[in-house]
Amino acid sequence: MNRFDYREAHTIDEAVETLSRDEGGRIVAGATDVLIRWRQGVWQPRYVLNIKRIEGLDGVQYDPAEGLRLGALTKVRTLEQHPLIRQHYPALAQAAAAFAGVQIRNLATVGGNVCNASPAGDTLPALLAYDAVCHMKGPDGARAVPLADFLQGPSQTALRPAELLVALRLPPSLPHTGALYIKHSPRHSMDISTVGVAAVMSLEGGVCRQVRMALGAVAPTVIRAAEAEALLTGQAPEAARLQQAAQAAAAAARPIDDIRGAAAHRRAIVAPLAQRALTYAAHMAQGAELSFETQRGLAVETVF
Numbered sequence: 001m002n003r004f005d006y007r008e009a010h011t012i013d014e015a016v017e018t019l020s021r022d023e024g025g026r027i028v029a030g031a032t033d034v035l036i037r038w039r040q041g042v043w044q045p046r047y048v049l050n051i052k053r054i055e056g057l058d059g060v061q062y063d064p065a066e067g068l069r070l071g072a073l074t075k076v077r078t079l080e081q082h083p084l085i086r087q088h089y090p091a092l093a094q095a096a097a098a099f100a101g102v103q104i105r106n107l108a109t110v111g112g113n114v115c116n117a118s119p120a121g122d123t124l125p126a127l128l129a130y131d132a133v134c135h136m137k138g139p140d141g142a143r144a145v146p147l148a149d150f151l152q153g154p155s156q157t158a159l160r161p162a163e164l165l166v167a168l169r170l171p172p173s174l175p176h177t178g179a180l181y182i183k184h185s186p187r188h189s190m191d192i193s194t195v196g197v198a199a200v201m202s203l204e205g206g207v208c209r210q211v212r213m214a215l216g217a218v219a220p221t222v223i224r225a226a227e228a229e230a231l232l233t234g235q236a237p238e239a240a241r242l243q244q245a246a247q248a249a250a251a252a253a254r255p256i257d258d259i260r261g262a263a264a265h266r267r268a269i270v271a272p273l274a275q276r277a278l279t280y281a282a283h284m285a286q287g288a289e290l291s292f293e294t295q296r297g298l299a300v301e302t303v304f
Contacts, residue, residue, distance in 0.1 A: 004038070005047035012137050012164060015051050019162035020139050025049050027164070029073050029109045057111075057166065060085065068170040072111025076123065077102065079110060086292050089170060090284070091179035091198045093292065094299040095126040098183045098193075111165045114147070117157050118192075120217040120260075124151070125198035126181045128214035128222050130170045138163030151221040174202035174210060178284025180277045183216075183300050184269055186260075193217050194261040195269050197249070199277035201237065203285040208232045213245075213274065218253035218266055225249035228274065237282035246275035 007025075009015035019025055024046030038044070051057065051073070058073035062084045070079075079085055079096035086093045099105055099113075099122040113123045114134065124147075132147040139162050147168070150158045159165065179200040185191040196216030202209045211232040213225040228245040235241055255266035280298060284290060290298075 002044045004045045006050070007047050008050045008053060010053050012054060012057070012166065015049060015054065015164055016138055016162055018049055019164070022047065023161075027051055027115075029112055051164070058109075062088065064172060067172040070110050070168045070170070072109060072114075072165045072167055074110045075106060076100075076108045076110060076113065077105040079123065080105060088173050089126075089130055089179070090292075090295060091126040091129060091181040091200060092123065092170075094295050095122045095181040095183070095196075095198065097296045098122055098181065098300050110168065114150070114168065115157055115159065115165055117151050117153070117155050117221070119154060119219060119221055120192045120194075120196065121222070122181075122183060122193060122196060122216070124222040125196045125214040125216040126179075127168065127170070128224060129179070129198040129200045129212045130173075131212065132168045132170050134158075134165055135167045135169060136160075136163050137166050142166075144169075148224065153220050173200075174204075176204065176285050176287075177202040178281040178286070178288075180280040180284070180295065181299050182273045182277050184273060185300070192260060195255075195266050195273060196222075197270065197273045197277045199274070199281045201232070201278065201281040201285050203237070203282075207234055207236050211245075211278075213249055213278070215249060215253060215270065215274075217260075218255040218270060220254075223252065223254075225252045225274070227252060232278075237278070237285075239279075242278045242282065243275055245278060246271045249274040 026045035026048050028048045058071040061069040076096045076099050113121050134150045135144050145158050181198040183193040184195045185193050198214045200212045211229045216222045228248040231245045250271035253270045255263040257263045
């Protein structure tokens with residue numbers, strides 16, 4: 001097992017300059033992925049660059065007109081517990097609650113989960129369903145890329161050399177919006193998801209003004225179920241129509257066989273999970289009040 005050097009950065013510019021000057025570095029914050037991949041021999045960095053001490057890279061900011069800003073170092077546990085996230089972006093809080101165990105959630109960061117770019121990453125379907133945008137800083141300055149374009153394949157992102165993910169921004173939620181994230185896994189949240197589904201539904205005058213659905217662990221990246229969204233937009237969220245949209249979501253899945261599940265199994269469970277997510281999102285958009293504990297209980301499916 002190769003050794004590596006340890007370095008720290010105290011500002012964004014210092015991190016960018018270090019990465020620009022010396023190739024072969026890996027950024028760490030929570031280090032929940034880097035250490036595992038290093039021990040497996042997948043990643044063999046010359047050095048790791050700790051960015052935990054950079055001010056301004058963590059924290060949650062919410063403005064009703066501007067939406068939500070998440071610093072890249074915001075802990076997954078914070079996503080789960082923050083009252084404004086639970087209120088305005090409940091599917092993200094549910095996804096965080098379904099993320100590994102509490103000890104890992106206290107270390108793992110939202111930026112790390114995004115940059116790891118696993119199609120099974122728990123926060124990614126919810127972030128994609130909320131139209132998250134990635135904000136980065138690099139040698140050529142700042143730029144923003146929608147999460148849908150940022151995720152380019154397993155462990156592949158749109159980050160350029162020496163570029164750093166600084167924050168994610170989510171637009172404001174519309175009135176009368178409900179949302180649910182559901183994860184199917186063998187052993188509650190301790191396992192990586194076999195399938196993940198996030199649904200966000202906004203109603204106006206009894207019909208769907210906006211519907212967004214994202215699927216995890218069923219394609220090389222987290223994907224939107226565009227046909228399912230189109231089937232519901234402008235329509236009343238009746239049970240038969242929700243079922244039709246769920247079938248369209250299943251048709252969008254492109255799963256593979258791996259150690260966590262066969263492709264056929266994954267494809268078979270997308271539709272019922274999607275229908276459940278849409279149904280509860282519709283109930284919440286219609287004014288049904290579900291405690292976060294109830295939402296959390298709905299968010300993890302272990303027996304099918």
